Amino acid sequence: MTKALPLMFQGTNSDVGKSVVVTAFCRIFAQDGHKTVPFKSQNMALNSYITVDGKEIGRAQGVQAEAAGIQATTDMNPILLKPNRDNQSQIVVHGKPYKNMEAGAYRREFFQTGLELIQESLSVLSDNYQRIVIEGAGSPAEINLNDREMVNMRVARMAGAPVILIGDIEKGGVFASLVGTLQLMEPEDRDRVIGVIINKFRGDIRLLESGLTWFEEYTGKPVLGVIPYLENLNIDAEDSVILNQYTSVRNTEKELDIAVIQYPKISNFTDVDPFFVEPDCHVRFITRADQLHNPDLVILPGSKNTIEDLLFLRNSGIAQKMAELQKKNKTVIFGICGGYQMLGEKIDDPFAIESLHQEIEGLRLLPIQTSITNDKTTVLSNGSLNLYGKSFNVTGYEIHMGETQATRESRGLIETLGRLDGCKTPDEKIIGTYFHGIFHNDDFRKELLNQIRKTKGLEPIHQRVSFNQLREEAFDRLADHVRGHVKLDDIEQKMKEFQKRGITQ
Incomplete structure (x- = not known):
């Protein structure tokens, strides 16, 4: 698949900021004149998004489409899992309920069907866009799941996409997470990784520099960016894990x-x-x-x-x-x-x-x-x-x-x-x-x-914010922030070099 130029972001684990980074790159590529589309083969989320034709996809892909300036379609997220009971999810295929399945049955019975759906959607997007920004899920180093996974390296191979691995420094042990993830990959998958990004950094970058040098020498993979934590970003969250950061205590300074x-x-x-x-x-x-x-x-x-x-x-x-x-x-x-x-x-x-x-x-x-x-x-x-x-x-x-x-x-x-x-x-x-x-x-x-x-x-407040305007401003703010802290020229070059290498399945 060589029509569109793909780029995939995977993470050392869940909640490292993959969705936000993909959103940023959708905006960046669109700003730079490329017709850009997001893609996530299989998403698990209860916070969903409705397309213009009344279909249901993961909310992150809908938001990423908005950042790219396009209308969302189900090809951007052909498979959506919506947990509804313990160990059971509703399987949504191209925006419509397919059936309820337990995790084991899903892995056994849906795998081939899922691969066909993913390949079809990738083909549609590749024919109609210049850039595909692909989001993985969880970690590509889940050894117990990799034989039938449909969202990380198998998708990268299907799309012919180079991979940037994201680590979250806020969780601690970011170098161990990045190195461990790389070492647990199969050699051909490790070769697909063109570099790493360290996300959610706080503090003095000079204190990190010796670690960055060590990492590049040890792994042979370049650090393509260190993205500082960005406060008050008014972009929809998808995963309910974000709710853990909110308090239940009343703030008496607010009316x-x-x-x-x-x-x-x-x-x-x-x-x-x-x-x-x-x-x-x-x-x-x-x-x-x-x-x-x-x-x-x-x-x-x-x-x-x-x-x-x-x-x-x-x-x-x-x-x-x-x-x-x-x-x-x-x-x-x-x-x-x-x-x-x-x-x-x-x-x-x-x-x-x-x-x-x-x-x-x-x-x-x-x-x-x-x-x-x-x-x-x-x-x-x-x-x-x-x-x-x-x-x-x-x-x-x-x-x-x-x-x-x-x-x-x-x-x-x-x-x-x-x-x-x-x-x-x-x-x-x-x-x-x-x-x-x-x-x-x-x-x-x-x-x-x-x-x-x-x-x-209390007296009324007659002038309040326009939330939709804030969202548009947030996309630009995020894109500017990421653009300023990643080696975009290097990423562009590595994407093109990777495509010339012709690495496919």
Whole structure:
């Protein structure tokens, strides 16, 4: 495969920053005039992205496509794994559910099918783009998995791609991780590595220089960059491991306290990202009842297993605390997708899609009920949201397996394509919708926050940030940052030399 010029980034382990570095290179190559596309053969994520034709892919590839200035398609991520129970995932193929499979069965039964899907997608992208920026997963040195892996060196061989290995210095032992990963590779795979990047560096680079020299002499691989840690990057995260960095403790210097319920199968948690850049908001992620206290806004985000996460709310005592907040009538409770379903009176799962519980009582805060269905809705949506006596044009996306109906007369939230989405109580304190991305709508978010401020006796803030503008600025900021700390000319040269060598499968 020689039409497009490929480059692959792999990591010494998960969460080394592969997705962010790929995003940066998508922007860099696009800025330099190359028609660029991201690719990840197989992704595992509960934070997904909806393409313009209503298909579901990993959120990182959607964001990377935005950075490259193109529309996302399923060829950029043909296989998506969405864990829904212990040792089981929903397999999404080209944006649509394929089946639920346990890990062992997936490795045994799906391997050849997966390879064919990956090869087909690579061929499509190679025919239509000039650069393919490929992201691996985990580590290429997982000895117990390498015989049937479909996301690291096997993909590099299929694409004819050179590999840059990324190590995260923040985790400690970065040289050991890089050297160990290289030594555990097969010789032909090690030859494919054109160099390494050390990511998330903090401190004085001069203290690292002797280690860089030693590494290059010991391994024969060049250090192609040392990228300093970049603070406050307003680009969507994909892996819920990032939630570990957030606190559950109230920041009293901020006027508005926002508590997000972090249940075990939380999904699409990036719905709350816009609140992080609001100057008066502090966002907390809550896993225990004693952490909730008295927030101004409680958000129940999406869930990959609504019933199991609803049981978590009950067993943890969070559900009881929320009921107490509702009676005080001072806190706004907002549910999105699975969180919206939980706010209703009951959830039915007649086909045991999510759980062995065929019926479970909801939080009974909204007059709705939901039935989990085999059919999955994945669509980009828009409509007119009516709240606080005003109407807002809003956009979002829907990803859900379930149909929700009102149990009695209720107030819909969003008029969209001849139907009503969502529900709200008469006092507009309890609100639910299937629209992911609802808080990314600047005018609505501003009104919601100002209504909360009004309840607290605070003056409104009339000028708030444009989150979408911040995202575009963040792509450029990231690209400039990475461009300034990697040897881009060397990388370009090594990519071209590698392609001339003609290393393929």
